[in-house]
Amino acid sequence: MTADLDPIIHPAHRLRICAMLVAGGTLELSVVKDHLDLSPSALSKQVAALVDAGYVKQERLGSDTRRVWLSMTRQGRKAYQGHVDALREIVNATTVPSTD
Amino acid sequence: MTADLDPIIHPAHRLRICAMLVAGGTLELSVVKDHLDLSPSALSKQVAALVDAGYVKQERLGSDTRRVWLSMTRQGRKAYQGHVDALREIVNATTVPSTD
DNA sequence: CAGGTTGTTTTCCATAGCGGAAACTATTGC
DNA sequence: GCAATAGTTTCCGCTATGGAAAACAACCTG
Numbered sequence: 001m002t003a004d005l006d007p008i009i010h011p012a013h014r015l016r017i018c019a020m021l022v023a024g025g026t027l028e029l030s031v032v033k034d035h036l037d038l039s040p041s042a043l044s045k046q047v048a049a050l051v052d053a054g055y056v057k058q059e060r061l062g063s064d065t066r067r068v069w070l071s072m073t074r075q076g077r078k079a080y081q082g083h084v085d086a087l088r089e090i091v092n093a094t095t096v097p098s099t100d
Numbered sequence: 101m102t103a104d105l106d107p108i109i110h111p112a113h114r115l116r117i118c119a120m121l122v123a124g125g126t127l128e129l130s131v132v133k134d135h136l137d138l139s140p141s142a143l144s145k146q147v148a149a150l151v152d153a154g155y156v157k158q159e160r161l162g163s164d165t166r167r168v169w170l171s172m173t174r175q176g177r178k179a180y181q182g183h184v185d186a187l188r189e190i191v192n193a194t195t196v197p198s199t200d
Numbered sequence: 201c202a203g204g205t206t207g208t209t210t211t212c213c214a215t216a217g218c219g220g221a222a223a224c225t226a227t228t229g230c
Numbered sequence: 231g232c233a234a235t236a237g238t239t240t241c242c243g244c245t246a247t248g249g250a251a252a253a254c255a256a257c258c259t260g
Contacts, residue, residue, distance in 0.1 A: 005112045011217085012105045016190055023193035029237075042219050044238055066227050066236045084191055090116055091184055093123035111246085129208075142248050144209055149246095166207045166256045 003086035006079050008053045013038060013046045018072065018080045021056065026071040029058075055079055103186035106179050108153045113138060113146045118172065118180045121156065126171040129158075155179055 009018055016036055021027060033043050047070065050056035055076030061069045072080065109118055116136055121127060133143050147170065150156035155176030161169045172180065 019190045019193050090119045093119050139249055
């Protein structure tokens with residue numbers, strides 16, 4: 001019942017990346033980069049962390065194969081959902097500890 | 101309009117601490133400690149960060165003044181609210197970037 | 201009020217994470 | 231081939247984190 005926060009997803013930048021991908025399907029890396037305010041290297045590393053975890057898939061699609069496209073894997077979507085559930089659980093504070 | 105995540109509040113342990121305090125009013129430190137799974141020193145430091153930011157107030161109340169009680173300050177409540185708003189904004193992904 | 205006990209904080213140390221700049225790789229278009 | 235573009239990796243410094251142990255504070259008992 002106590003869904004846990006996912007330490008891979010939780011950090012702010014990665015949370016935003018996941019949220020974008022969950023909402024947006026397959027997005028170009030540059031689109032994500034423009035949305036977040038991160039240097040190319042920093043973004044690359046955050047995305048790599050999500051890829052390493054198996055949460056995000058990277059592909060070079062289209063005619064210009066320099067460009068990378070990102071999408072959530074099934075596992076990533078599941079982990080994201082679990083993370084969001086955990087956030088809700090915490091924020092809604094369903095479990096208020098008894099003070100007696 | 102774009103509420104930002106608060107870097108003081110965002111880290112998992114501190115988010116939980118704030119959520120507990122917002123929901124629970126004034127709580128004993130030990131109660132918080134039992135709820136989170138942290139060593140005394142680690143908890144103390146996380147709480148100290150919130151106190152330094154002006155988000156949490158610490159008092160020694162009651163007959164046994166060894167015990168520390170925690171509560172949110174007005175500023176803390178406001179910051180927490182802003183943080184949660186930002187989370188909702190991100191998660192609800194109202195702003196799906198256009199892919200065209 | 202000395203001495204032990206409990207609750208919390210601080211110090212110390214080791215580790216992990218983060219971000220930017222610059223170097224590097226791969227690909228494109230001329 | 232060569233310049234430009236897209237991304238990644240390396241390097242480096244800095245901050246955050248957490249546990250153990252020492253220190254500190256407050257209580258309790260005889």
